[in-house]
Amino acid sequence: MQTLQAENELVHPGSFSCPGCGLTMAYRHVLKALGRNTVVVTTAGCGSVVAGYYPMTSIKVPFFHCSFGTAASTAAGLRAGLDMMGKENTQVLAWAGDGGTFDIGLQSLSGAAERNDNILYVCYDNEAYMNTGVQRSSATPPGTWTTTTPGEAPEDRLKKDIVGIMAAHGVPYIATACTSFPEDLRKKVRRARAIPGFRFLHVLAPCPTGWMYAASETVHIGRLAVSTRTFPLFEILDGETTRLSPMPDKVPVTDYLKAQRRFRTLNEEEVRRIQEDVDRRWSRLSSAGRRKEE
Amino acid sequence: MKTLMTGNEAAAMGARMSRPQVIAAYPITPQTSIAEKLAGYTARKEIEARYIKVESETSAMAACIGGSLSGARVFTATSSQGLALMHELLHWAAGARLPVVLVNVNRSMAAPWSLGVDHNDTLSQRDTGCLQIYCETAQEVLDTVPMAYALAEKALLPVLICMDGFLLSHYTEPVDLPNQEDVDRFLPRRRADYRMDPNRPFTFGGGVSAEVLYGLRRRMQQDMDAAPALWEKINRRFRKIFARSLPAVETHGMEGSDLALVTNGTMAGTVKAYLRDRGAEKGVGLVKMRFFRPFPTESLRKVLEGCRAAVVVDRDLSPGGGGIFAQEVRAALHGTGPGIPVVSVIGGLGGVDVTPDHLDRLVTDLRSRRELPFETLWMEV
Structure with a gap:
């Protein structure tokens, strides 16, 4: 843990993030694991705001703010150019939020995945358009309050299965991770770094501002997301082999839902349905994957 | 080769x-x-x-x-x-x-x-x-x-x-x-x-x-x-x-002509064919615009100096505005010397034919008028 805090920091302190920001933690761990020989492309969103405002920057590696829907294709072009310039060893990181990945960026993401472009795509998922002030995205889970799914009509659709979509592309490496499990996250980034081709990391990045919990609770909330299996940790190799990651023992989903005011309008029946959905998905995942002690 | x-x-x-x-x-x-x-x-x-x-x-x-x-x-x-x-x-x-x-x-x-x-x-x-x-x-x-x-x-x-x-x-x-x-x-x-x-x-x-x-x-x-x-x-x-060059603005047959047909792209080829056969007798020359951005204002002013009118044939339309090149040419010529009137003509939209005959009818029509029209003209199809 000491080396984690002291060395190879590629994200400066003092960024524009909210206190307790999950994605800023993800930034730190991902870049630390990738190392200095990395270039980053990011879309509009909290990720670009956290990176800074001219003439300041919080990121110590080359960084391009691209258009909202084009993280993957911009990164693919950058990859091709770097290869032609003899910089094959430079890692290209596409860094996008759930809006830039699940919604407006899905087409370019699918294109790059299908072509197996040699980039690492990390989606930091805070489950809504947080940078514009909490509007629902297709990553927003059922029962969530956002400004476009207000109390009278909370989100009623299931979260889009982005990992399933990516798995269907047969890309060499997919992993889910959460900022509350930094060693697991960094291990997955290092694994992804070593694999050529298209690699996809889906990182749950809890957001105190949009999820409505105290800024000090970010790590706790992320741990609950994983322990309730709302957001299980696993890897998929070549779109075929599912491998579960070490996780705390399973607990009821209410622990997670009650800790956040974005779920405040849920009644018992709705909580039961969410639990059923979590159980169904978890049973499917755990039968597909074998728990592997690491 | x-x-x-x-x-x-x-x-x-x-x-x-x-x-x-x-x-x-x-x-x-x-x-x-x-x-x-x-x-x-x-x-x-x-x-x-x-x-x-x-x-x-x-x-x-x-x-x-x-x-x-x-x-x-x-x-x-x-x-x-x-x-x-x-x-x-x-x-x-x-x-x-x-x-x-x-x-x-x-x-x-x-x-x-x-x-x-x-x-x-x-x-x-x-x-x-x-x-x-x-x-x-x-x-x-x-x-x-x-x-x-x-x-x-x-x-x-x-x-x-x-x-x-x-x-x-x-x-x-x-x-x-x-x-x-x-x-x-x-x-x-x-x-x-x-x-x-x-x-x-x-x-x-x-x-x-x-x-x-x-x-x-x-x-x-x-x-x-x-x-x-x-x-x-x-x-x-x-x-x-x-041994070739592509200036931002090019002219053909402008010497001794008082009317300039201003256009771009393949339409310039049609104008050249028209000039070859009938240009001198009609007193018409061609100003071919290669550049649109940046708009070659200076070159354009220079080549149009002394013209009675610039007739801009646009293969484009800004609905509610008219010919886009014509607007830009008007703006470029505004405030120059005696002021050169710009006639705006739309033609060739969707690839519809514009032939030397179309151009001849246009020039004949303009020559017959006492005053040059300010409203947008449309070539007959």
């Missing part, structure tokens, strides 16, 4: 000879054969490039932006709806000051569907910060590509090379094919001072204050203003090697 080529083949050859390192393109009629040719060159390793077979024009331009950020030379081609789909990214490429070169095969914008040519696709990109150069012949297309790179990489702005769909893209013409060694001498490899290099990290395109944005836009205008002189210099260098 003389050979026969379509406009699209000339575009692909011009790109090939410019040695792009990243090519990203998405097929669209009538651009498709450019994408196919370049895919073939790359597959057979006749050029050292990565060809990214993107899933849309948005991604084509995004990949060009990414490729250009690495310091590589990049190329794409599109048409009509594809260019419209790129619109956001054109702003992005220009704002990030990336020397992307794009060949657009002009085609009408839907609805309704049409494959015919007009220039609304490129003219709708007027304010993106991309330069626009219009071509009349396959030779011009071929020559313009390496020249556009020379300009783009000096001005640090993207260039749109525009050619008329089918009328130029699909017709075969004799072309003088340059030697690769000569093109290499004219256009050395790109040297990017600012690029995505971990050894020298920069941030590109991040948030700025209003003052910084204002300053950057002003800088863009200054660099646009400097582009015509830069183009002249590039032309002098090109002429020395290839």
